[in-house]
Amino acid sequence: xxxxxxxxxxxxxxxxxxxxxxxxxxxxxxxxxxxxxxxxxxxxxxxxxxxxxxxxxxxxxxxxxxxxxxxxxxxxxxxxxxxxxxxxxxxxxxxxxxxxxxxxxxxxxxxxxxxxxxxxxxxxxxxxxxxxxxxxxxxxxxxxxxxxxxxxxxxxxxxxxxxxxxxxxxxxxxxxxxxxxxxxxxxxxxxxxxxxxxxxxxxxxxxxxxxxxxxxxxxxxxxxxxxxxxxxxxxxxxxxxxxxxxxxxxxxxxxxxxxxxxxxxxxxxxxxxxxxxxxxxxxxxxxxxxxxxxxxxxxxxxxxxxxxxxxxxxxxxxxxxxxxxxxxxxxxxxxxxxxxxxxxxxxxxxxxxxxxxxxxx
Amino acid sequence: xxxxxxxxxxxxxxxxxxxxxxxxxxxxxxxxxxxxxxxxxxxxxxxxxxxxxxxxxxxxxxxxxxxxxxxxxxxxxxxxxxxxxxxxxxxxxxxxxxxxxxxxxxxxxxxxxxxxxxxxxxxxxxxxxxxxxxxxxxxxxxxxxxxxxxxxxxxxxxxxxxxxxxxxxxxxxxxxxxxxxxxxxxxxxxxxxxxxxxxxxxxxxxxxxxxxxxxxxxxxxxxxxxxxxxxxxxxxxxxxxxxxxxxxxxxxxxxxxxxxxxxxxxxxxxxxxxxxxxxxxxxxxxxxxxxxxxxxxxxxxxxxxxxxxxxxxxxxxxxxxxxxxxxxxxxxxxxxxxxxxxxxxxxxxxxxxxxxxxxxx
Numbered sequence: 001x002x003x004x005x006x007x008x009x010x011x012x013x014x015x016x017x018x019x020x021x022x023x024x025x026x027x028x029x030x031x032x033x034x035x036x037x038x039x040x041x042x043x044x045x046x047x048x049x050x051x052x053x054x055x056x057x058x059x060x061x062x063x064x065x066x067x068x069x070x071x072x073x074x075x076x077x078x079x080x081x082x083x084x085x086x087x088x089x090x091x092x093x094x095x096x097x098x099x100x101x102x103x104x105x106x107x108x109x110x111x112x113x114x115x116x117x118x119x120x121x122x123x124x125x126x127x128x129x130x131x132x133x134x135x136x137x138x139x140x141x142x143x144x145x146x147x148x149x150x151x152x153x154x155x156x157x158x159x160x161x162x163x164x165x166x167x168x169x170x171x172x173x174x175x176x177x178x179x180x181x182x183x184x185x186x187x188x189x190x191x192x193x194x195x196x197x198x199x200x201x202x203x204x205x206x207x208x209x210x211x212x213x214x215x216x217x218x219x220x221x222x223x224x225x226x227x228x229x230x231x232x233x234x235x236x237x238x239x240x241x242x243x244x245x246x247x248x249x250x251x252x253x254x255x256x257x258x259x260x261x262x263x264x265x266x267x268x269x270x271x272x273x274x275x276x277x278x279x280x281x282x283x284x285x286x287x288x289x290x291x292x293x294x295x296x297x298x299x300x301x302x303x304x305x306x307x308x309x310x311x312x313x314x315x316x317x318x319x320x321x322x323x324x325x326x327x328x329x330x331x332x333x334x335x336x337x338x339x340x341x342x343x344x345x346x347x348x349x350x351x352x353x354x355x356x357x358x359x360x361x
Numbered sequence: 362x363x364x365x366x367x368x369x370x371x372x373x374x375x376x377x378x379x380x381x382x383x384x385x386x387x388x389x390x391x392x393x394x395x396x397x398x399x400x401x402x403x404x405x406x407x408x409x410x411x412x413x414x415x416x417x418x419x420x421x422x423x424x425x426x427x428x429x430x431x432x433x434x435x436x437x438x439x440x441x442x443x444x445x446x447x448x449x450x451x452x453x454x455x456x457x458x459x460x461x462x463x464x465x466x467x468x469x470x471x472x473x474x475x476x477x478x479x480x481x482x483x484x485x486x487x488x489x490x491x492x493x494x495x496x497x498x499x500x501x502x503x504x505x506x507x508x509x510x511x512x513x514x515x516x517x518x519x520x521x522x523x524x525x526x527x528x529x530x531x532x533x534x535x536x537x538x539x540x541x542x543x544x545x546x547x548x549x550x551x552x553x554x555x556x557x558x559x560x561x562x563x564x565x566x567x568x569x570x571x572x573x574x575x576x577x578x579x580x581x582x583x584x585x586x587x588x589x590x591x592x593x594x595x596x597x598x599x600x601x602x603x604x605x606x607x608x609x610x611x612x613x614x615x616x617x618x619x620x621x622x623x624x625x626x627x628x629x630x631x632x633x634x635x636x637x638x639x640x641x642x643x644x645x646x647x648x649x650x651x652x653x654x655x656x657x658x659x660x661x662x663x664x665x666x667x668x669x670x671x672x673x674x675x676x677x678x679x680x681x682x683x684x685x686x687x688x689x690x691x692x693x694x695x696x697x698x699x700x701x702x703x704x705x706x707x708x709x710x711x712x713x714x715x716x717x718x719x720x721x722x
Contacts, residue, residue: 157700158676158717159689160521164697172697305682315519317678319703319719321666324694328520333685336525336533339518342680344715347708354705354717356519358680 007070014043020213021046026139030056034067053085065093072100072132077111090119100132104143138291147281149291155316161325176351182208188293190216194300302331317354368431369489375404381574382407387500391417395428414446426454433461433493438473457483461493465504499652508642510652516677522686537712543569549654551577555661663692678715
């Protein structure tokens with residue numbers, strides 16, 4: 001790792017601190033270096049707050065003149081909630097800028113770099129770009145596809161069942177695998193489940209460690225049947241619960257849930273009255289949810305994978321055989337020639353279980 | 362790897378040459394070393410032929426006096442088809458013996474070592490024992506459990522289907538995975554399938570490379586329904602086909618199949634007329650089949666795993682999703698609390714597919 005990568009690594013770690021509070025804005029960190037020393041550093045703390053570049057330049061003050069700026073995302077060139085960063089960079093006299101990735105936001109998308117270069121600043125693009133893209137994959141997805149990044153997690157037996165015939169699924173996988181899931185709940189804006197899972201398991205969908213970021217807990221409830229006694233609508237984090245529904249008939253229930261602090265996303269239904277997932281995802285991204293960790297069940301998982309809306313699949317394979325049970329996906333049936341193709345990206349052993357991470361091919 | 366391990370490695374490679382021809386005897390290699398040079402080496406070529414030690418001693422001649430013998434299995438102490446090896450070792454004047462593993466054959470089982478030690482020979486046991494056991498796992502199984510070693514191979518989609526709803530399974534996995542299977546067909550005495558698979562796929566069950574060892578091709582055919590036109594009973598290797606049946610009514614068909622060179626193993630049926638697998642496996646081991654590679658289908662796989670008769674499971678997971686299809690195992694149903702536990706031993710990427718190697722826990 002050369003010295004530029006070393007500084008950019010620090011930028012990425014700073015940016016990460018904003019996780020959960022910046023959406024739908026990206027996570028951004030900035031470091032200003034002069035004579036091999038950091039003279040200013042900052043990160044984007046939350047949506048609406050100052051950009052990282054501004055904080056770092058403020059810290060560096062007059063020393064910024066002739067210094068080098070490292071930032072994971074192209075500085076903005078447009079007037080938003082805050083003034084354009086490129087103007088501040090030019091004004092501060094920064095002479096060189098290292099950028100992780102170009103901002104996919106159509107209002108920036110290269111214009112920031114252009115403005116910096118026109119001002120005579122030496123600009124390098126693509127330093128630790130892969131890491132920068134991974135960090136802001138939710139934001140990139142939101143900008144390019146108008147929906148959140150969706151990670152689908154399913155935990156199954158070796159023979160492909162997510163529960164036994166009685167519906168019991170706790171626990172198919174080990175505590176090591178569940179710890180991994182707990183971590184994933186911290187690096188996505190929202191955790192999503194279908195109503196079948198809510199009825200069956202009454203899940204809390206919380207990360208293990210509750211000091212800090214609590215993700216949105218999103219339940220897809222087509223006809224707004226969620227009982228008031230369940231955790232998602234009654235526990236102390238209910239203000240982080242989002243109920244997506246296509247129901248038009250339950251104004252009273254919507255009023256009561258809203259009164260409890262729960263956010264209702266009212267979306268269109270298809271001809272069966274079921275939630276139109278494409279519309280729902282767009283609405284969720286507008287709420288500021290740029291990445292979702294979907295934990296099933298099989299109906300929701302089946303719909304997402306069929307619609308091509310799964311950006312990453314995390315398939316946990318437990319060393320167990322049931323013979324019969326609840327299938328991982330439901331709601332569709334492909335022939336071998338038209339099977340939905342995946343691509344395995346990573347294999348990992350987690351305690352006794354195997355995690356296969358893949359994407360749609 | 363120290364020098365003793367290096368010689369033993371050569372012993373194992375020699376022993377391996379007997380693969381397919383020694384069953385139900387073990388594969389054995391022997392190397393005699395003096396002054397850091399090999400002065401004699403041999404292996405057990407086929408059932409009934411000379412033991413490896415005898416060949417090596419013959420080569421070494423008078424030089425064997427004071428030399429060191431490396432052999433992967435304890436030399437025999439009993440009169441069998443050939444005279445006891447320990448007597449020849451003592452007579453040749455070998456002064457030191459390195460042994461991979463004790464012979465589990467109750468007629469030997471430590472007596473060989475005892476006799477060598479009583480003759481003043483310095484004996485070391487357990488050099489590359491793990492490798493020695495792996496090599497002869499079929500023989501060990503045959504000696505200890507009175508049935509062949511059984512490796513169960515299943516190739517499934519990510520959601521646990523071995524075929525689509527129409528029954529199509531060719532090909533779920535990639536050519537890389539199938540190459541692995543082809544190799545496995547060379548290192549097991551027999552390849553086994555159920556009658557459903559035979560009807561559906563008309564498989565040849567041959568390894569890719571046909572210059573040399575051709576494994577037995579074993580089909581479990583409860584009521585002897587196999588049609589004469591199928592490959593297993595009509596191709597040029599039909600003398601390597603074993604049909605196991607529980608049928609009592611088809612003397613004429615048995616006569617005809619036998620006339621074609623096919624071996625019939627007549628075994629007991631259960632109350633439904635289905636083959637009693639425990640009895641059948643014992644009979645197959647008596648035919649000289651000490652290791653079996655079972656390639657399904659789901660009914661046979663389900664029966665074997667339920668009976669605890671699977672020594673190794675090879676689960677290929679293809680990056681494909683079907684939504685519905687033919688399940689990997691059929692014929693039983695467990696609750697999550699009584700699921701059949703496995704233990705993953707190895708994970709391997711084979712082209713686009715994943716291979717999980719496991720054993721019953």
